[in-house]
Amino acid sequence: MAAIALVPPIAAASRPHVHTISLFVNNKPGVLVRVSLVFSRRGFNIESLVVSAGAEGRFSRMTIVCSGNSEDLDQIIKQLAKLVDVVHAIDHTGDESYETEIALVKLFATLDSRTQILQVAEHFKAKVVDYGSDSLILQVHGPSEKLDAFIDLLRPFKLAELVRSGKLLMARGMRVT
Amino acid sequence: MPIFDALVDSKIKLILVRHEQGATHMADGYARSTGRPGVVLVTSGPGATNTVTGLLTAQMDSAPIIVICGQTISPMLGKDAFQEADVTGITYPVVKHSYLVKDSADIPRIVRESFYLATSGRPGPVLIDLPKDIGQGPCTAPFTDVLDLPGYTVPGRGDPELIAEAARYLREAKRPVLYVGQGAVISDAGKAITALAEKLRAPVVNTLLGKGAVDETHPLHLGMFGMHGTAYANKAVVDCDLIMSIGGRWDDRITGRVSDFCKRAVKIHVDIDAAEFGKIIQPDVAILGDARLVIEDLVPQVEMADTAEWLAQIARWRRQFPLKYPKQGGLRAQHVLDRLNEITKGEAIITTDVGQHQMWAAQFCLTRSNRTWLSSGGAGTMGFGFPAAIGAQFAHPKKKVWAVVGDGGFQMTCSELATATVNKLPVKCLIINNNYLGMIRQWQEMFYDNRLSGADLEGNPDFVKLAQAYGAKGLRIRRPADVDRVLREAQAWDKGPCIVVAEVVKEDNVFPMIPAGASLAEMLTEKPKHRLEKPSGST
Numbered sequence: 276m277a278a279i280a281l282v283p284p285i286a287a288a289s290r291p292h293v294h295t296i297s298l299f300v301n302n303k304p305g306v307l308v309r310v311s312l313v314f315s316r317r318g319f320n321i322e323s324l325v326v327s328a329g330a331e332g333r334f335s336r337m338t339i340v341c342s343g344n345s346e347d348l349d350q351i352i353k354q355l356a357k358l359v360d361v362v363h364a365i366d367h368t369g370d371e372s373y374e375t376e377i378a379l380v381k382l383f384a385t386l387d388s389r390t391q392i393l394q395v396a397e398h399f400k401a402k403v404v405d406y407g408s409d410s411l412i413l414q415v416h417g418p419s420e421k422l423d424a425f426i427d428l429l430r431p432f433k434l435a436e437l438v439r440s441g442k443l444l445m446a447r448g449m450r451v452t
Numbered sequence: 453m454p455i456f457d458a459l460v461d462s463k464i465k466l467i468l469v470r471h472e473q474g475a476t477h478m479a480d481g482y483a484r485s486t487g488r489p490g491v492v493l494v495t496s497g498p499g500a501t502n503t504v505t506g507l508l509t510a511q512m513d514s515a516p517i518i519v520i521c522g523q524t525i526s527p528m529l530g531k532d533a534f535q536e537a538d539v540t541g542i543t544y545p546v547v548k549h550s551y552l553v554k555d556s557a558d559i560p561r562i563v564r565e566s567f568y569l570a571t572s573g574r575p576g577p578v579l580i581d582l583p584k585d586i587g588q589g590p591c592t593a594p595f596t597d598v599l600d601l602p603g604y605t606v607p608g609r610g611d612p613e614l615i616a617e618a619a620r621y622l623r624e625a626k627r628p629v630l631y632v633g634q635g636a637v638i639s640d641a642g643k644a645i646t647a648l649a650e651k652l653r654a655p656v657v658n659t660l661l662g663k664g665a666v667d668e669t670h671p672l673h674l675g676m677f678g679m680h681g682t683a684y685a686n687k688a689v690v691d692c693d694l695i696m697s698i699g700g701r702w703d704d705r706i707t708g709r710v711s712d713f714c715k716r717a718v719k720i721h722v723d724i725d726a727a728e729f730g731k732i733i734q735p736d737v738a739i740l741g742d743a744r745l746v747i748e749d750l751v752p753q754v755e756m757a758d759t760a761e762w763l764a765q766i767a768r769w770r771r772q773f774p775l776k777y778p779k780q781g782g783l784r785a786q787h788v789l790d791r792l793n794e795i796t797k798g799e800a801i802i803t804t805d806v807g808q809h810q811m812w813a814a815q816f817c818l819t820r821s822n823r824t825w826l827s828s829g830g831a832g833t834m835g836f837g838f839p840a841a842i843g844a845q846f847a848h849p850k851k852k853v854w855a856v857v858g859d860g861g862f863q864m865t866c867s868e869l870a871t872a873t874v875n876k877l878p879v880k881c882l883i884i885n886n887n888y889l890g891m892i893r894q895w896q897e898m899f900y901d902n903r904l905s906g907a908d909l910e911g912n913p914d915f916v917k918l919a920q921a922y923g924a925k926g927l928r929i930r931r932p933a934d935v936d937r938v939l940r941e942a943q944a945w946d947k948g949p950c951i952v953v954a955e956v957v958k959e960d961n962v963f964p965m966i967p968a969g970a971s972l973a974e975m976l977t978e979k980p981k982h983r984l985e986k987p988s989g990s991t
Contacts, residue, residue, distance in 0.1 A: 301603060304552065305540060312544055353727035359549045359569060362603040 292345050293322070294368040295444055296352065297452050298337040301360040302328065310337065310361070313354045319343035323376075323441030334362065336452070338444050340419075365451065367444055372452070377416045377440040379404070380426065383433035384411045392432055399425045410435065454588045455493060455522070467846065467875065470867040472499050474839040476506020477865065479517040481843030484826045485801055487638070489516040489570045490843060496522040497535030500542075500581070505833055507546040510577040512830025513661060514634055516570035519579045526554060526583040539581045548576030553583065556591040564596055573606040574725040575638060607724050610741035610749060618696070618720045618737045619753035625694035625718065627762040628654040631677070631706075634661035634829070635699015635724060641744035642666045642822050645698060647751050653759045655766055657685040659700055660814055663825040668818035669798070674766065675775075675818070678706030680811040683773035683964045683977050688766050689714065690972050696720040699743040702732040703830070704968075704990060712971035722746045773964075773977055775815050782957040783932055785809055785884045789816040791935045792854065792882065795943055800852040801844045803827065805837035805861030808890035811962045813856045835864030838881050842872050845879040852880070852943060859885040859912055869922035872949040880942050882952045883915050886960070894961045898979070899986050919951035929954040 300306050307326060314321050322340045329336050343351075348366065355364040380401075384392055389411070396403065396413050399421070405412035415425050419442050426437060446452040459466045469475040472494045479490025494500055500521035510517045524533035540552045549569045551562045559582075566578040622628060630649055636642065636658075642665040649656050649672045656666050657677040668675055677685035689695060695717050700706070702721075707713040710732055721728070721735035722743055729738040739746050777786035789812050796802070798820030804810040804827040819825045826844060828836040841855035862883050872879050884890075893907040919926030925945055929938045929952065942950045964977045969989025 357727050
């Protein structure tokens with residue numbers, strides 16, 4: 276467990292000006308390109324983007340985590356809302372929404388390191404979804420910050436591959452996502 | 453091909469042009485002069501990519517055009533077929549909306565939506581990419597007027613509370629300025645703005661594209677402001693305590709350095725596009741809505757403001773810093789345009805290209821009615837003026853239509869002389885010929901120690917002979933004494949296009965001028981003696 280104490284925690288402060296935006300859009304070809312052009316033209320970096328079908332098939336949901344100059348965010352939301360295929364665009368940064376994300380982590384694990392890795396996994400309620408003789412795949416879910424911390428704790432081991440779903444978000448109660 | 457074939461039996465008038473860019477500007481000229489959409493039909497691949505400049509031009513200036521592109525047959529999409537191009541991909545950033553049609557049954561809906569999107573709200577270009585097999589049909593879907601666009605709303609009247617708040621600010625203002633942009637032209641807000649200005653006794657200024665909304669000869673009108681606006685308009689904007697944008701977007705050509713723009717003035721912003729609020733300037737009151745409807749609701753709520761001292765100050769500026777140009781030293785573009793203004797009496801439709809001639813035309817050709825001034829503002833597209841005039845002449849066969857262009861821009865689309873000649877259009881084109889890219893030369897003279905680079909148009913043709921080669925009338929102005937006679941001859945000529953070439957002094961500069969990136973207060977009314985810093989603003 277010594278490794279855990281030695282790794283400094285990754286705080287939200289190391290990812291400045293991170294915003295979470297949800298979009299409700301027409302489920303049509305080209306919508307994703309139109310949306311991503313709004314970001315790239317204004318120098319915003321998309322950190323994660325999740326697209327899935329909405330409750331009605333004709334609409335889709337997008338959850339976008341992006342980083343960039345905060346002053347430009349307002350303009351980006353307006354430019355997104357202006358797209359004919361975007362029904363609404365909402366900035367959820369800092370509001371009380373339910374958020375979650377899934378990560379899959381593959382580690383090359385020797386017998387020596389395996390115990391320590393499994394201890395970390397247990398602490399984070401991660402599931403071992405593939406148990407090989409030389410490797411492990413762990414599945415963990417929860418807020419993105421929790422996943423960041425989990426992954427950082429595993430870095431001292433042989434972290435071979437990492438796949439994250441990107442953040443999913445839903446506004447609580449009667450509020451609209 | 454199937455569409456062209458169908459047009460043989462159709463009531464739709466097909467005009468064959470010589471280059472697709474020309475077609476887009478003609479459609480744009482048609483659209484801006486009428487408010488109705490102009491439609492362009494082009495072939496796939498290079499035919500479609502040639503429309504990109506015209507789409508940008510229309511997008512930047514909110515002009516409703518519809519571009520229908522041919523495309524390879526749908527099974528070949530994405531396989532590098534002959535004349536295939538990913539046109540929807542290429543044009544995403546320069547359209548209001550676009551469609552790639554995958555099913556013939558969608559055609560009636562898509563065409564209906566395209567016309568609605570192009571012309572409603574903040575207008576703009578719409579592109580329809582139509583694979584050949586889809587265009588061939590058969591299409592059995594009925595024509596429809598049902599619009600199902602859940603992501604699209606068109607603002608109408610403004611929020612009454614915000615209008616009341618604007619009215620309170622206007623009542624308290626001592627030095628108000630009404631700033632009129634293209635949105636006022638599009639919504640035909642001129643009458644309402646004039647009523648507001650007269651009731652408040654507030655001066656009016658307009659942008660390059662706002663020309664025409666309000667009669668520029670009205671005593672309260674100060675003309676254009678911004679980079680090459682009148683000195684008195686710019687001084688009024690610098691000193692105002694309230695500025696109200698009516699369909700303007702605080703473009704960098706009119707604000708100069710934004711951090712210095714109207715720092716202490718109350719800013720009211722009326723716009724139909726919510727994305728314009730706070731994009732450049734953070735307004736004190738932002739009213740989302742159609743300019744005409746908002747101003748009509750505002751007029752009854754304002755009272756005559758105490759602006760006597762303000763108007764007296766502006767009158768002093770008007771006397772002190774009039775628009776002027778040297779009367780000696782050869783033929784001057786300003787003189788030619790001053791006379792064109794006199795001879796056309798504000799009754800003509802004037803289009804321009806981009807450059808020095810455009811700014812001089814904006815200064816000296818005063819618009820008196822809406823949709824009579826067509827100029828590429830946001831995109832600054834050279835080659836726009838002449839084809840836009842052709843489009844406007846098609847829309848208004850009885851009106852006098854003058855294109856004012858430079859020798860540089862004219863050569864970018866002059867092949868449309870054939871289109872004008874074959875259709876016997878009485879369109880007039882005044883070429884201000886200084887054998888330079890004049891605005892480039894002016895900047896190099898003023899900011900780059902007169903080290904001319906890429907500005908000399910050596911090799912220009914004889915434009916009179918060029919006109920004649922196409923079967924058009926060609927006239928030339930060499931001396932100031934020729935100006936009135938030749939302009940009147942061209943004005944009266946109705947048998948086809950007439951090209952007038954004014955051989956003006958080679959090296960002349962547009963003033964007033966605000967160097968790009970400088971504040972409005974740093975306006976130059978004549979060439980300074982000292983060397984200027986290289987401009988920090990764009991281009």
